[in-house]
Amino acid sequence: MKRLVSLVVVFILMPASAAWATELEELLEQSRESAYTAEQIISCSTPDGVRDAVVRIAQSSGEIRMTSTVAGDIEVSSGDGGWTLSRQGGVVSSASVDSEDMAPIEPLYVVEDAGTADFLGREVTVHQLIRDGVLRAELVFDDETGVLVTATTFTASGDTYCERRFVSFDPTDPMLESPDFLEAEVLQPRSEVETLLPESVGGFDRLDFYEDEDGLRFAYYSDGFFSFAVFETPTIVALPDAKTIQFGEAVYQRTFTAGQVTYVWETRSGGMALLGDLPPDLHESVLATLPPPQDPGILRRLWRSLFG
Amino acid sequence: MTHPSELISAYLDGELIEDETSELLSHLATCGRCSADLEEMQAVRAAVRSLPILELPAGLLPEADAAAVPIHRNRGVWVGAAAAAVALIIAIASIVTPPPASISADDLSSRFGARASLDPAFSPAKVVVPVLGSLSE
Amino acid sequence: MVESIPLTWEEVARVYGRKIYNFAYRLTGNADDAHDLVQEVLLRVRRGLANYQPGSFEGWLWRITRNAFLDEIRKRKRRPTSPLPDEIDRWDVATSDPADVEYARITLGDDIQKALLELPIEFREAVVLCDVIGLSYEEIARAVSVPIGTVRSRIHRGRRMMRELLT
Numbered sequence: 308m309k310r311l312v313s314l315v316v317v318f319i320l321m322p323a324s325a326a327w328a329t330e331l332e333e334l335l336e337q338s339r340e341s342a343y344t345a346e347q348i349i350s351c352s353t354p355d356g357v358r359d360a361v362v363r364i365a366q367s368s369g370e371i372r373m374t375s376t377v378a379g380d381i382e383v384s385s386g387d388g389g390w391t392l393s394r395q396g397g398v399v400s401s402a403s404v405d406s407e408d409m410a411p412i413e414p415l416y417v418v419e420d421a422g423t424a425d426f427l428g429r430e431v432t433v434h435q436l437i438r439d440g441v442l443r444a445e446l447v448f449d450d451e452t453g454v455l456v457t458a459t460t461f462t463a464s465g466d467t468y469c470e471r472r473f474v475s476f477d478p479t480d481p482m483l484e485s486p487d488f489l490e491a492e493v494l495q496p497r498s499e500v501e502t503l504l505p506e507s508v509g510g511f512d513r514l515d516f517y518e519d520e521d522g523l524r525f526a527y528y529s530d531g532f533f534s535f536a537v538f539e540t541p542t543i544v545a546l547p548d549a550k551t552i553q554f555g556e557a558v559y560q561r562t563f564t565a566g567q568v569t570y571v572w573e574t575r576s577g578g579m580a581l582l583g584d585l586p587p588d589l590h591e592s593v594l595a596t597l598p599p600p601q602d603p604g605i606l607r608r609l610w611r612s613l614f615g
Numbered sequence: 616m617t618h619p620s621e622l623i624s625a626y627l628d629g630e631l632i633e634d635e636t637s638e639l640l641s642h643l644a645t646c647g648r649c650s651a652d653l654e655e656m657q658a659v660r661a662a663v664r665s666l667p668i669l670e671l672p673a674g675l676l677p678e679a680d681a682a683a684v685p686i687h688r689n690r691g692v693w694v695g696a697a698a699a700a701v702a703l704i705i706a707i708a709s710i711v712t713p714p715p716a717s718i719s720a721d722d723l724s725s726r727f728g729a730r731a732s733l734d735p736a737f738s739p740a741k742v743v744v745p746v747l748g749s750l751s752e
Numbered sequence: 753m754v755e756s757i758p759l760t761w762e763e764v765a766r767v768y769g770r771k772i773y774n775f776a777y778r779l780t781g782n783a784d785d786a787h788d789l790v791q792e793v794l795l796r797v798r799r800g801l802a803n804y805q806p807g808s809f810e811g812w813l814w815r816i817t818r819n820a821f822l823d824e825i826r827k828r829k830r831r832p833t834s835p836l837p838d839e840i841d842r843w844d845v846a847t848s849d850p851a852d853v854e855y856a857r858i859t860l861g862d863d864i865q866k867a868l869l870e871l872p873i874e875f876r877e878a879v880v881l882c883d884v885i886g887l888s889y890e891e892i893a894r895a896v897s898v899p900i901g902t903v904r905s906r907i908h909r910g911r912r913m914m915r916e917l918l919t
Contacts, residue, residue, distance in 0.1 A: 332735050336735065339737055339738065346808075346809060348767060359766065359767055360744060361767055366739070371732075371737075371738075371739060373739075373744050381744055381745075383728070383742060383744050383745075385731075385737075386732050387732060387733070388732055389729055390725045390728035390729035390731075390732060392728075399721055400719070400721040400722050400724065402722075402725035402729040403729055404729045405733075406730065406733045446740070454739075455738045455739055455740055458738070458739070458740035471739065474809040475808050475810075494726075494729075517726070523722075523726070525726055525727070527727070527730045534731055534736070536723070536726065536730065536731075538726075540718050541718075542717065544718050544719065544720055545717070545719070545720070562720075564744075565743070565744070566743040567724075567743040567745070569724075580723050584741065621905060624907055624908035624911055625904050625907075628882060628888075628889065628907070630888070630889045630904065655915055659914050660883060660911060662864050662914075662918065663864060663868070663883040663884065664884075665861075666778065666861055666864055666884060667861065668774055668884075669770075669773065669777055670770070671769055671770050671790075672773075672783065672787060675787060675790055675791070676765045
């Protein structure tokens with residue numbers, strides 16, 4: 308509902324470029340409303356190496372459920388403000404948030420129709436997302452169902468970052484049962500915000516800011532397609548199998564999964580983290596606008612060495 | 616009296632439908648021979664599953680850093696006293712030791728993922744399964 | 753303008769290579785045969801991708817793998833110098849490296865592998881696909897092109913036989 312209102316506003320005020328953004332949103336909305344099952348291969352070429360995954364997807368009623376055949380029984384169920392992760396059948400982490408009724412982002416992406424094609428025996432249409440003259444993503448939608456069957460993202464130099472592709476697709480509704488969400492409250496976004504996290508970072512606008520009762524604060528940024536979240540945590544989050552990465556004088560810990568990057572670092576006031584699907588060529592500039600890594604101070608180091 | 620021995624194997628693999636499961640379990644309650652059968656079948660199954668997953672020999676695949684899907688076997692059913700004891704221990708431990716208050720990488724993923732599901736771009740290209748590292752584990 | 757967007761065979765190799773290799777190794781009991789089988793499968797995948805009909809991708813892949821394996825068996829059976837017994841459905845341990853027949857040092861893993869090799873092909877592949885590769889009965893049924901009831905029966909009888917062989 309709320310989103311529909313902001314779409315109309317965009318269209319009236321900025322007809323020309325808004326038509327492009329609306330078309331993208333329309334395509335994506337149709338994709339969100341579809342129901343199907345599929346197998347997908349995700350393959351990402353990251354600075355830390357190749358990241359692959361094979362997942363089974365079931366989508367229905369705005370919820371997407373992904374099961375990974377990698378490293379044990381992992382299932383992610385997401386949709387409508389909720390996200391649940393289960394390992395070996397037990398819920399490991401769950402969150403539920405709401406969003407503010409935001410003014411629409413000024414559209415950064417130009418959507419170009421790149422023609423029709425044939426994929427898995429079905430007719431599909433290819434759309435290219437271009438930002439500042441640079442091709443950033445190629446999205447392939449199934450003509451009949453509107454499902455996003457392939458999505459490829461690129462770095463500024465034209466190299467492929469991540470490629471996601473269905474290898475099988477069944478447009479039958481899987482009729483997902485509602486997942487067992489933990490009794491977590493829906494976290495509401497804050498309207499008065501006091502934070503060091505900037506309002507805008509390289510074309511990414513800060514859309515929502517949250518703080519939960521454990522003192523975890525985070526802000527959600529998006530440029531209309533890619534998105535990331537920046538966290539302020541009481542202490543630095545442990546990131547298993549992380550690589551140490553240095554941008555100039557700033558040192559971070561980083562991991563890549565198939566489709567997402569995570570950076571963690573420490574400042575004098577606590578820990579910080581960044582998670583998102585933005586391509587690697589944007590990471591350094593985004594991190595440069597955020598609070599930099601700092602020596603936590605002698606007292607904190609002492610505390611940590613005593614209590615782990 | 617027929618012994619539903621074929622059901623035993625499928626039961627261990629978690630492949631029985633509900634009716635078959637109850638039929639088998641009520642039979643096992645009174646049939647010592649089939650209970651013994653179950654244990655032996657489970658041992659064979661476990662034996663084959665204990666075979667190590669082999670790594671690809673060098674040079675077999677096109678790329679130097681060939682990443683492959685680790686082999687994950689379907690859960691099936693854990694039966695037997697040993698398994699039950701382990702399950703009990705795990706259950707007790709989680710009651711006695713409160714979960715640590717520290718935030719994990721999964722907690723970050725869940726909050727980001729939850730908000731991302733409200734994004735207009737929410738799609739199979741946006742949902743991420745947080746598997747660490749690459750597939751060559 | 754209509755063009756195909758193919759799945760690359762390198763992608764298939766990278767993602768499924770290890771599974772295929774383990775299937776081949778456990779079915780043949782020997783690394784060289786497994787190596788050859790993987791290469792043969794990838795070759796057929798490469799050729800077959802252009803004609804791949806949409807459906808279950810993994811099912812298609814396993815059918816190719818099985819066919820490559822069965823073709824190799826038929827080839828060996830026809831070879832006049834083969835020391836194989838007349839049964840088409842066995843890979844005699846003696847055809848692999850003679851050092852394998854050093855019973856004194858056999859570990860449990862080797863015992864299990866040897867028992868597997870004693871099973872008729874249909875039982876062996878069902879057990880391997882279930883317990884080594886981790887496919888569900890439905891996936892095995894699709895790969896092997898038999899009803900699920902048959903899969904259930906083959907796995908059951910395969911395990912029965914292994915129990916006899918291992919005790």
